[in-house]
Amino acid sequence: MRELQEEAKLRMPWQDVILQTSVRVLIPFIQLFGLYVVVHGHYSPGGGFQGGVILGAAIILMALVFGLPASKHYISENVNKTLSITGPLVYCGIGALCILFGGYFLDYSALNRILPLGPIAWRSFGIFLVEVGVGIGVMSIMLRIYRVLSSAGTIDQGL
Numbered sequence: 001m002r003e004l005q006e007e008a009k010l011r012m013p014w015q016d017v018i019l020q021t022s023v024r025v026l027i028p029f030i031q032l033f034g035l036y037v038v039v040h041g042h043y044s045p046g047g048g049f050q051g052g053v054i055l056g057a058a059i060i061l062m063a064l065v066f067g068l069p070a071s072k073h074y075i076s077e078n079v080n081k082t083l084s085i086t087g088p089l090v091y092c093g094i095g096a097l098c099i100l101f102g103g104y105f106l107d108y109s110a111l112n113r114i115l116p117l118g119p120i121a122w123r124s125f126g127i128f129l130v131e132v133g134v135g136i137g138v139m140s141i142m143l144r145i146y147r148v149l150s151s152a153g154t155i156d157q158g159l
Contacts, residue, residue: 023065030058038135042124048131052087052138059139060146068151077147080140087137094129106130 034054041047063071075083095105103110108126109119117125 019065023061027058027062030061031055034058034135034139038131039128041131041135042127048134048136049138051131052135053142055135055139056142056146059143063146063150068147071143071147075140075143080143080147083136083140084144087133087135087140090133090136091130094126094133098126 031054034051034057036051037046037054038048038051041051059071059075062074094108097114098107098110099105101110101113106126108123111122111126112119
């Protein structure tokens with residue numbers, strides 16, 4: 001009995017079996033819904049920003065329940081830095097390609113010169129690419145802000 005009491009004292013406050021099991025079950029569904037919102041953002045309400053927030057919130061939920069080091073095993077700081085650069089680069093890159101091929105910034109019909117799919121198909125595909133870039137950027141920046149704030153800037157241990 002005494003061993004169980006000592007083990008309970010060593011246990012961190014967020015280490016609850018019911019909470020951890022619930023989060024393990026919920027996180028894949030939250031991430032799937034976040035991807036759905038990103039992918040269907042140009043057809044229905046939602047998009048890159050909303051989907052990125054949902055994806056970031058899933059990882060933050062993991063950090064709250066399992067601790068910050070566990071979330072860093074899921075997405076490391078180097079991967080997060082790369083994603084936070086890649087997201088805006090995709091957005092600006094698509095816009096720059098539109099300008100290079102004779103259109104305005106984010107005038108996707110100008111991309112018809114790359115691959116002749118038709119202006120309507122390129123508008124749909126261009127919006128999709130921009131939504132994916134925004135989703136990646138929002139997710140990674142949101143995760144970065146949480147990690148910095150929860151660890152007082154050290155990003156070694158969280159709350």
